[in-house]
Amino acid sequence: MSETMRFDDRVAIVTGAGGGLGRAHALLLASRGAKVLVNDLGGSQHGQGADAQPADQVVAEIHAAGGEAAASYDSVEDGHKIVQAALDHFGRIDIVINNAGILRDVSFHKMKEIDWELIYRVHLYGSFKVTHAAWPYLREQQYGRVIMTSSSSGIYGNFGQANYGSAKLALLGFANTLAIEGEKRNIHVNSIAPIAGSRMTESVLPADLVEALKPDHVSPLVAYLCHESCSTTGELFELGAGWVSRLRWQRTKGAMFPANQPGTPEQIAAKWDQINDFTDADIPTSNHAAFGPIMDNLGRADAPNDDAADADEVMSLSREMFQQIHARIQEHPEWTKQVNELYQFHITGEQGGSYVVNLKDDGGSAYPGEDEMARCKMTLSHENLMAMLSGEITPQMAFMEGKLKIEGNVILAAKLAPLFA
Ligand code: NAI
Numbered sequence: 001m002s003e004t005m006r007f008d009d010r011v012a013i014v015t016g017a018g019g020g021l022g023r024a025h026a027l028l029l030a031s032r033g034a035k036v037l038v039n040d041l042g043g044s045q046h047g048q049g050a051d052a053q054p055a056d057q058v059v060a061e062i063h064a065a066g067g068e069a070a071a072s073y074d075s076v077e078d079g080h081k082i083v084q085a086a087l088d089h090f091g092r093i094d095i096v097i098n099n100a101g102i103l104r105d106v107s108f109h110k111m112k113e114i115d116w117e118l119i120y121r122v123h124l125y126g127s128f129k130v131t132h133a134a135w136p137y138l139r140e141q142q143y144g145r146v147i148m149t150s151s152s153s154g155i156y157g158n159f160g161q162a163n164y165g166s167a168k169l170a171l172l173g174f175a176n177t178l179a180i181e182g183e184k185r186n187i188h189v190n191s192i193a194p195i196a197g198s199r200m201t202e203s204v205l206p207a208d209l210v211e212a213l214k215p216d217h218v219s220p221l222v223a224y225l226c227h228e229s230c231s232t233t234g235e236l237f238e239l240g241a242g243w244v245s246r247l248r249w250q251r252t253k254g255a256m257f258p259a260n261q262p263g264t265p266e267q268i269a270a271k272w273d274q275i276n277d278f279t280d281a282d283i284p285t286s287n288h289a290a291f292g293p294i295m296d297n298l299g300r301a302d303a304p305n306d307d308a309a310d311a312d313e314v315m316s317l318s319r320e321m322f323q324q325i326h327a328r329i330q331e332h333p334e335w336t337k338q339v340n341e342l343y344q345f346h347i348t349g350e351q352g353g354s355y356v357v358n359l360k361d362d363g364g365s366a367y368p369g370e371d372e373m374a375r376c377k378m379t380l381s382h383e384n385l386m387a388m389l390s391g392e393i394t395p396q397m398a399f400m401e402g403k404l405k406i407e408g409n410v411i412l413a414a415k416l417a418p419l420f421a
Helices: 020-031 053-064 076-090 113-141 152-156 162-185 207-212 219-225 265-270 287-302 317-331 334-339 382-389 395-400
Strands: 011-014 035-039 068-072 095-098 144-149 187-194 236-240 243-247 341-348 353-359 365-368 376-381 405-408
Touching: 011 020, 011 076, 020 035, 020 053, 020 068, 020 095, 020 219, 035 053, 035 076, 053 068, 068 076, 076 113, 095 113, 113 144, 113 162, 113 187, 144 162, 144 219, 152 162, 152 187, 152 236, 162 187, 187 219, 219 236, 287 317, 287 365, 317 341, 317 353, 317 365, 317 382, 334 353, 341 382, 376 382, 382 395
Parallel strands: 011 035, 011 095, 035 068, 095 144, 144 187, 187 236, 341 376
Antiparallel strands: 236 243, 341 353, 353 365, 376 405
């Protein structure tokens, strides 16, 4: 059995913690030693009014169970006040759980600007305000765990929730960028798309389902993601009623068109099946990786070919090999963490070209082009590259035999061994 995960000396802000999911997160963290700032405005489900009672009640529950907590009644729109309250009560902040939320469901053609505005203000602007005020403290102490509460309504769309769905998916984009910006300082940011019986769902779900979908089922994942031992960041989890899963983007291999002149709608129509075919789909995990095929196609535009030719047909051997390398990298996301380097390849001969292999932490791609940041530059023929790819010779052997020329940091070349294994 693994060690009990404790949160002693950690301070957590949980917004909207006067009921539902936020209350469950607050109770669980407090039961494991965290000092919790229980924030709740206490307004109606549609965002009207205010009441101190929900936050006070949860604080009382935590105290009764022997835990430490304090109440905050500010709206998340005044996030700086909530952060200040945590500092005043407990002196620091380690965990921010952006959970407060309201609903203003209405079909889009009946939606008023106020329905859009209030949802945006509580969910997106509120999460921004609280996180933005806490961020300098998390950076300074080089530690932080942040949760955004997204929703399947944003991921998949849901009738009557154009306002809510868009704000909820915006939170995912917000979290993904903060995860990148925070990583170096050990600030991890993850998103959840939960399902739970609560005040929010009791009007749309049958009573027995509301009862069965207990918010307490969502909190263990949230607590795990907020624990110091958890290294996960920038991920999205869907969960509820004891089911926990991770969600990611998938992208078809797509179709290539000549990049040196705009195509036509008819060309798109001709390749529609290929564009929509998810066989052997890619799983891009970074903005950089997302650019891979585009850079690849731009590289093709420079290749000597007759411009009427179909770009899918004109591909040099070295380009094919770097596509293979790209695919291998995509299959092994762990390499970027292990290697964390950028490499420049120059392939000599008619079938050659310049390629970048990006195994930086936020990378994971191979594409035609040059990158001055590469600290290790390798020159070889496409025949020798093929021999290395098929495992006939190792990079070390190729180097010793003069088949591979290395400029810059030679030692870094050895880190590429798994790529050619
Ligand atoms: P809930 O209505 O029980 O809890 C939300 C809490 O946020 C309430 O206590 C409310 O007073 C508080 N709140 C509202 N506006 C606030 C503001 N401006 N400042 C501070 N507090 C405020 O709802 P539930 O279900 O617990 O929802 C929690 C979060 O989970 C929400 O962000 C919601 O959108 C999200 N969510 C819930 C799902 C579910 O199935 N229950 C599904 C997907 C997402």
